[in-house]
Amino acid sequence: MSSDHKAxxxxxxxxSYWVGGHMLIDRMGMHALVDRALKAPVQVISRLVxxxxxxxxxxxxxxxxxxxxxxxxxxxxQGEVLGIVGHNGAGKSVLLKLLxxxxxxxxxxxxxxxxxxxMLEAGTSFHGELTGRENIQLSGAILGMPRPRITALMDxxxxxxxxxxxxxxxxxxxxxxxxxxxxxxxxxxxxxxIMLIDEVLAVGDQRxxxxxxxxxxxxxxxxxxxxxVSHDMDVLKQISDRAILIREGSLIMEGAPGHVVAEHVRxxxxx
Numbered sequence: 101m102s103s104d105h106k107a108x109x110x111x112x113x114x115x116s117y118w119v120g121g122h123m124l125i126d127r128m129g130m131h132a133l134v135d136r137a138l139k140a141p142v143q144v145i146s147r148l149v150x151x152x153x154x155x156x157x158x159x160x161x162x163x164x165x166x167x168x169x170x171x172x173x174x175x176x177x178q179g180e181v182l183g184i185v186g187h188n189g190a191g192k193s194v195l196l197k198l199l200x201x202x203x204x205x206x207x208x209x210x211x212x213x214x215x216x217x218x219m220l221e222a223g224t225s226f227h228g229e230l231t232g233r234e235n236i237q238l239s240g241a242i243l244g245m246p247r248p249r250i251t252a253l254m255d256x257x258x259x260x261x262x263x264x265x266x267x268x269x270x271x272x273x274x275x276x277x278x279x280x281x282x283x284x285x286x287x288x289x290x291x292x293x294i295m296l297i298d299e300v301l302a303v304g305d306q307r308x309x310x311x312x313x314x315x316x317x318x319x320x321x322x323x324x325x326x327x328x329v330s331h332d333m334d335v336l337k338q339i340s341d342r343a344i345l346i347r348e349g350s351l352i353m354e355g356a357p358g359h360v361v362a363e364h365v366r367x368x369x370x371x
Contacts, residue, residue, distance in 0.1 A: 112208030214293025228272035
């Protein structure tokens with residue numbers, strides 16, 4: 101897969117997690133487990149990594165490995181807007197977390213060319229003890245932006261987010277809606293080449309949702325690459341140049357947004 105003029109190239113991307121029930125360990129067993137781990141952490145870790153059967157000192161822990169996504173390969177051109185479609189739990193958010201480097205893939209790799217700004221789960225990119233203003237400065241610094249540039253964008257970011265009254269208050273005191281507003285505004289206004297947006301339209305009033313949609317259109321026209329997850333199929337069709345369909349962790353289809361949405365609706369039986 102050639103990477104010429106590609107902003108994102110994902111190759112065989114996969115992420116697995118351990119899914120298990122409650123630990124079947126009584127109080128004495130728990131004390132023994134903690135004591136053993138403190139005295140011999142290397143042996144404990146080695147035993148877990150090598151997947152050896154626990155000894156009598158280590159009660160069995162039921163569970164299994166589950167792939168959130170697996171063998172996902174696609175590419176995104178520079179300046180392209182890619183919509184990601186799928187039901188809840190399909191693996192869409194996991195995919196964006198892998199691309200944004202929040203979590204590491206179990207297998208495969210993803211190459212991103214350019215500075216990446218993301219707005220995923222509410223508060224993911226913010227430090228709760230810092231104020232909104234300080235979080236904007238921190239986000240810009242992480243992207244490598246010079247302080248004067250961040251300062252020049254500050255008023256515009258704050259104004260769009262509509263949290264002016266609380267901008268010098270620690271983010272931990274913000275409501276979910278306020279965090280989403282500020283998070284989207286930061287992602288949309290800072291100097292990034294790639295934007296990763298996860299369900300920004302899920303929270304907030306209709307007026308702010310329309311403003312977000314208009315801003316995403318503006319960002320797309322400016323030449324930035326945009327990947328976004330949305331359950332609003334009409335918006336996805338309006339904004340996207342192309343879409344991919346994720347189902348049970350696998351990439352099922354990619355193509356014109358209308359065709360991908362139609363397949364998703366046909367499968368789920370929703371209108």
